[in-house]
Amino acid sequence: MSIENIPFLGKLDSGVPAGPLEKKWDSYKANMKLVNPANKRKYSVIVVGTGLAGGAAAASLAELGYNVKSFCTHDSARRAHSIAAQGGINAAKSYPNDGDSAWRLFYDTIKGGDYRAREANVYRLAQNSTSIIDQCVAQGVPFAREYSGELANRSFGGAQVSRTFYARGQTGQQLLLGAYSALMKEVDKGKVTLYPYREMLDVVMVDGKARGIITRNLSTGEIERHAADAVVLATGGYGRVYFLSTNAMNSNVTAIWRAHKRGALFGNPCYVQIHPTCIPVSGNHQAKLTLMSESLRNDGRVWVPKKKEDCKKDPSLIPEEDRDYYLERKYPSFGNLAPRDISSRAAKECCDEGRGVGESGLAVYLDFRDAIKRDGEPAIRERYGNLFDMYHEITNENPYKTPMRIYPAVHYTMGGLWVDYSLQTTLPGLFAAGEANFSDHGANRLGASALMQGLSDGYFVLPFTVTNYLGTHATELLKKVDTQHPAFESAEKEVRAGIQKILEVGKKGSRTPTEIFRDLGKVVWEKIGMARSEKGLNEAIAEIKKLQNDFDTNLKLTGDDKLNKNLETAGRVADFLELAHLMAQDALDRKESCGGHFRLESQTPDGEAQRNDDEYAYVAAWEYKGRGKDSIVHKEPLVYENVKLSVRSYK
Amino acid sequence: MSASNSKTMNVRLKIWRQEGPSAPGAFEEYSLSGILVDMSFLEMLDTLNEKLIHEGKRPVEFESDCREGICGTCSLMVQGQAHGPVRGATTCQLYMRSFQDGELITIEPWRAKAFPILRDLITDRRAFDRIQMAGGYTGAKTGPHADANAILIPKDIADRAMDAAACIGCGACVAACPNASASLFTSAKVTQFALLPQGHADRKRRVIRMVDQMDKEGFGSCSNLQECEAACPKKISIQNIAIMKQEYLKAAISADFRAGLGSADGGA
Numbered sequence: 003m004s005i006e007n008i009p010f011l012g013k014l015d016s017g018v019p020a021g022p023l024e025k026k027w028d029s030y031k032a033n034m035k036l037v038n039p040a041n042k043r044k045y046s047v048i049v050v051g052t053g054l055a056g057g058a059a060a061a062s063l064a065e066l067g068y069n070v071k072s073f074c075t076h077d078s079a080r081r082a083h084s085i086a087a088q089g090g091i092n093a094a095k096s097y098p099n100d101g102d103s104a105w106r107l108f109y110d111t112i113k114g115g116d117y118r119a120r121e122a123n124v125y126r127l128a129q130n131s132t133s134i135i136d137q138c139v140a141q142g143v144p145f146a147r148e149y150s151g152e153l154a155n156r157s158f159g160g161a162q163v164s165r166t167f168y169a170r171g172q173t174g175q176q177l178l179l180g181a182y183s184a185l186m187k188e189v190d191k192g193k194v195t196l197y198p199y200r201e202m203l204d205v206v207m208v209d210g211k212a213r214g215i216i217t218r219n220l221s222t223g224e225i226e227r228h229a230a231d232a233v234v235l236a237t238g239g240y241g242r243v244y245f246l247s248t249n250a251m252n253s254n255v256t257a258i259w260r261a262h263k264r265g266a267l268f269g270n271p272c273y274v275q276i277h278p279t280c281i282p283v284s285g286n287h288q289a290k291l292t293l294m295s296e297s298l299r300n301d302g303r304v305w306v307p308k309k310k311e312d313c314k315k316d317p318s319l320i321p322e323e324d325r326d327y328y329l330e331r332k333y334p335s336f337g338n339l340a341p342r343d344i345s346s347r348a349a350k351e352c353c354d355e356g357r358g359v360g361e362s363g364l365a366v367y368l369d370f371r372d373a374i375k376r377d378g379e380p381a382i383r384e385r386y387g388n389l390f391d392m393y394h395e396i397t398n399e400n401p402y403k404t405p406m407r408i409y410p411a412v413h414y415t416m417g418g419l420w421v422d423y424s425l426q427t428t429l430p431g432l433f434a435a436g437e438a439n440f441s442d443h444g445a446n447r448l449g450a451s452a453l454m455q456g457l458s459d460g461y462f463v464l465p466f467t468v469t470n471y472l473g474t475h476a477t478e479l480l481k482k483v484d485t486q487h488p489a490f491e492s493a494e495k496e497v498r499a500g501i502q503k504i505l506e507v508g509k510k511g512s513r514t515p516t517e518i519f520r521d522l523g524k525v526v527w528e529k530i531g532m533a534r535s536e537k538g539l540n541e542a543i544a545e546i547k548k549l550q551n552d553f554d555t556n557l558k559l560t561g562d563d564k565l566n567k568n569l570e571t572a573g574r575v576a577d578f579l580e581l582a583h584l585m586a587q588d589a590l591d592r593k594e595s596c597g598g599h600f601r602l603e604s605q606t607p608d609g610e611a612q613r614n615d616d617e618y619a620y621v622a623a624w625e626y627k628g629r630g631k632d633s634i635v636h637k638e639p640l641v642y643e644n645v646k647l648s649v650r651s652y653k
Numbered sequence: 654m655s656a657s658n659s660k661t662m663n664v665r666l667k668i669w670r671q672e673g674p675s676a677p678g679a680f681e682e683y684s685l686s687g688i689l690v691d692m693s694f695l696e697m698l699d700t701l702n703e704k705l706i707h708e709g710k711r712p713v714e715f716e717s718d719c720r721e722g723i724c725g726t727c728s729l730m731v732q733g734q735a736h737g738p739v740r741g742a743t744t745c746q747l748y749m750r751s752f753q754d755g756e757l758i759t760i761e762p763w764r765a766k767a768f769p770i771l772r773d774l775i776t777d778r779r780a781f782d783r784i785q786m787a788g789g790y791t792g793a794k795t796g797p798h799a800d801a802n803a804i805l806i807p808k809d810i811a812d813r814a815m816d817a818a819a820c821i822g823c824g825a826c827v828a829a830c831p832n833a834s835a836s837l838f839t840s841a842k843v844t845q846f847a848l849l850p851q852g853h854a855d856r857k858r859r860v861i862r863m864v865d866q867m868d869k870e871g872f873g874s875c876s877n878l879q880e881c882e883a884a885c886p887k888k889i890s891i892q893n894i895a896i897m898k899q900e901y902l903k904a905a906i907s908a909d910f911r912a913g914l915g916s917a918d919g920g921a
Contacts, residue, residue, distance in 0.1 A: 058795070083718070085724050151811075153802055187786075514703055
C-alpha cells in the first residue's frame with residue numbers, strides 16, 4: 003500500500019483572529035476549545051527537539067496534564083543548539099525607561115524583517131516577551147544584574163532602546179538550562195518520557211492527521227514507531243546546508259524535510275541570516291565556524307583600511323585618518339549596531355573592493371581599542387570575557403591588544419515549515435515551533451529575537467494552540483491509533499529502505515558523505531549566499547543536481563547500521579541536497595531583494611536592498627513534488643493593517 | 654596573520670576502539686601527516702576518519718556538536734587528561750598547536766562505571782540527567798509570575814550563581830576524579846539554587862534527593878582531591894562541593910525536613 007502523502011488542495015489560511023492587533027491573541031484564547039483536566043491525561047503529544055521551543059513546549063504541555071514524549075538526537079535534552087546562543091533575549095520590559103513598548107518591539111521586528119513577516123504573529127511575540135523574562139527569573143535563570151539587584155539590559159542591532167536581557171555571553175545556555183530543568187521536573191513526575199539519541203525520520207499520517215513518528219535510535223540503530231495525538235516539531239534551522247556555518251555539527255533539516263515530503267508546505271526557504279561577526283574561515287579542513295556575539299558591537303567599532311595597500315599592515319600602525327569606520331559612515335543613526343543583513347553586506351562590499359584584511363582578505367576589523375581606553379580593560383573583560391577568550395583560543399591572537407578579525411557566516415534560517423497563527427503546519431495535528439517554522443522574522447531576524455521566539459512558541463503559544471487542536475478534534479482523537487496501524491507499517495518500511503539504499507551505494511562508491519556535503523556547502527554559499535543572481539541560481543540548480551547524482555551513485559560509506567555518525571551524516575546530506583534545490587528555486591522566484599535575500603538585479607542606486615511590495619509582499623509556501631523535480635509555490639499574501647510599508651532605512 | 658597558519662605537523666595516535674557496550678576494547682595506533690597546526694583537535698580526528706573511510710575501515714566514533722565549548726557533548730581523555738592538556742577548555746577547543754610534531758597522542762573515552770561505553774570514544778552520560786531530574790529545578794510552572802524585578806538579587810550573588818550555573822554537564826569532573834565522583838556537577842546545580850531566592854522553597858528536598866541519586870548511579874565519593882576543578886572546562890570551583898555538603902548536612906538534620914520524608918513526594 004502507499005502511505006498518505008497529503009496533496010495541498012486548499013487556500014493558505016493563516017487563521018489570524020479578526021479584531022484589533024493588540025486584541026487578537028486575547029481573542030484567540032477567549033475562543034479556543036479547552037480540554038478538561040480529567041481528559042488531558044487521555045492525550046499524548048510528541049515533541050521532537052529539546053531546544054528552547056521544544057523543551058519549553060514539552061515541559062509546559064506536561065504541566066497541563068498531557069502525556070508528553072520528548073525526543074532529541076543527543077544523549078541529553080540539555081545539549082540542543084539553543085545552548086550556543088550568546089548575546090541575549092529581547093523583551094519589551096522598558097526597565098531602562100527609554101520609551102520601549104510591545105508596539106515598538108513589534109515595529110522594530112517587522113521593520114527588521116523587511117516587511118515580510120505576518121503582523122499578528124509578531125505582535126503576539128512582542129506581547130509574550132515580558133512574560134518570558136518573568137518566567138525565566140522564576141526558574142532561577144541567573145540573568146545579569148545591576149548593583150541595585152535589578153536586571154541589567156544591553157542594546158542589540160536594529161533597535162534604539164536597550165531591551166536585551168543577558169547572562170554573560172551564555173544567555174542561550176542559561177535559558178535552555180531553565181527549560182531543561184522544567185522538563186526534567188516533569189520527567190521526575192512521570193508526565194514526560196525522554197527519548198534521547200533519537201532522530202525523527204518520518205511523520206505518520208492517519209486519516210489526514212499527524213498521529214506519530216518513525217525514529218532511529220542513534221546509539222543502537224533500531225528503527226522505532228511512536229504514536230500520539232499531536233506532533234510538535236521543534237528541530238531548529240537548516241543553516242548547516244552551507245556546510246560551514248555557526249550551527250552545531252548535528253543541526254540538520256531532516257525532521258522538517260521529511261514532514262515537508264509528507265505534505266507540509268515549506269515557507270520562504272531562501273531567507274537565510276548571514277551573521278556579520280564570525281571568526282573568518284581559515285582553511286579547507288574546517289568543520290564549522292564560530293560566532294562572535296553581536297553584543298560586541300555595543301563597544302567594538304567595525305573598520306577596514308581606506309587604502310588597499312594598508313590591508314596587510316599591522317592595524318595598530320594604521321592612523322585614525324586612514325581607517326574607514328564604514329558602518330558609522332554609512333548608517334550614522336545606527337552605526338555599528340546596524341542590523342545583521344545590512345552589516346554583513348557592507349563587510350562583503352569592503353572585501354569585494356579589495357579592502358578586506360587578514361590572510362585571505364576576507365575579513366574586517368572589530369576593534370575594542372577605544373572602548374578599552376574609555377572604560378578600562380576590566381570593564382570590557384566583565385562584559386565579554388568569555389568571547390574574548392574564545393577568540394583567543396581559536397585564532398591564537400589576543401583581542402585586548404589586536405583588533406578582532408571577523409567575517410559574515412551563516413547563522414540562522416528565517417525560512418521553515420509554513421505555519422498558521424496557531425503554529426500548525428498544513429498537515430493537521432503537526433505543529434512547528436522555534437527556528438523550525440518560518441513565522442516571525444520575515445526576511446531578516448534581529449539580534450536577541452531567536453531566543454524570544456523559541457520561548458514564546460514553547461511556553462506561551464503551543465500550550466494553548468495544541469489544547470485547542472485536541473479539544474476541537476476530541477471525538478476523533480480519543481479513538482486511539484496504535485503503532486500496528488498500516489500507516490506506521492509502511493512508513494517504517496520506507497525509512498528502512500532509505501537507510502538500506504545508502505548503505506548499499508556506500509559499499510561501491512568513492513566519495514564520503516562529508517566530501518559531498520562540503521561541495522554542496524560551497525555551491526550554496528557562493529550562489530545562494532550573500533548575493534544572488536538569476537545566472538548564479540540557475541548554475542546552482544545544475545550543480546546541486548550533479549551532486550545529487552554523485553550522492554545517489556558514488557557515495558562511500560563504511561561501518562554498520564548501528565552507532566555510525568557517518569551514516570547519520572549521509573541521511574542528512576540526502577535531505578540537504580533536496581533542500582538546496584528548493585532554496586535556489588525560491589530565490590529565483592523572488593525577483594526582489596528583501597532582508598537577507600539580496601538579488602543583484604534588484605538594488606537601489608546606493609546598493610541597498612530594493613523591495614518590490616506590489617509583486618512580492620507574500621509568503622512563498624512550497625509544495626514538494628519529488629526528488630529532482632521543481633516544487634510548486636502557494637502564496638499567502640501579507641496584509642499590513644497596522645504598519646506602513648516603507649523603505650527600511652538605518653541611515 | 655597568526656604566527657603559525659600554514660605550518661603542518663605529523664602525529665601518531667593511540668585510540669581506544671570498542672565495538673559496543675559489552676564487547677572487549679583495545680588501543681589501535683594510527684599516524685597522520687600534514688596536519689595543520691591551526692587545526693582543532695577534532696578536525697584532526699575528522700581528517701583521520703575521512704582517511705579511514707577511504708581505506709574501507711570503520712571510522713572512530715566520537716561525539717561533538719557545537720564545537721565552541723558550550724554544549725558539553727565532546728568528551729575525550731587526551732594524554733590522560735579530561736579534555737586534554739589545556740586548562741579551561743573542552744576537547745573541541747583544543748588546537749593542534751598544543752602538541753609537538755611527531756607526538757604520540759593517546760585518546761580514550763571517559764572512564765567511569767556510571768558512564769558505560771557505547772562505542773569507541775562515546776559514553777552514555779544519562780546518569781547526569783537522572784541527577785538533574787531528582788531536584789535540579791525550582792518547581793516554577795509555566796504561567797504568570799511576579800514581575801522579574803520584584804525579586805532583587807544582589808549582583809555578587811547573581812554572579813556567583815552564574816559561576817555555578819555555567820556547568821556544561823560534560824562529565825570531565827567525573828572522568829578526572831580517581832573516585833569517579835559526580836560531586837562537582839551535582840554541587841554546581843545545588844549551589845546555583847541555594848544562592849538564589851527562587852530556589853529556597855524546595856532547597857532541602859533538592860539537595861537530599863540529588864545527592865542520593867548521585868550515589869545510586871554508582872558515582873564515587875568526594876575526597877577533596879581537586880582533580881575535578883582542574884579538569885573543568887568552565888573552571889567551576891570546588892567551593893561548590895563545600896556548599897553542597899553544608900546544604901546536605903543542614904537538610905539532613907533539620908526536623909521539618911525529616912517530618913516531610915514520610916509524605917508522598919518528600920525525601921529520596
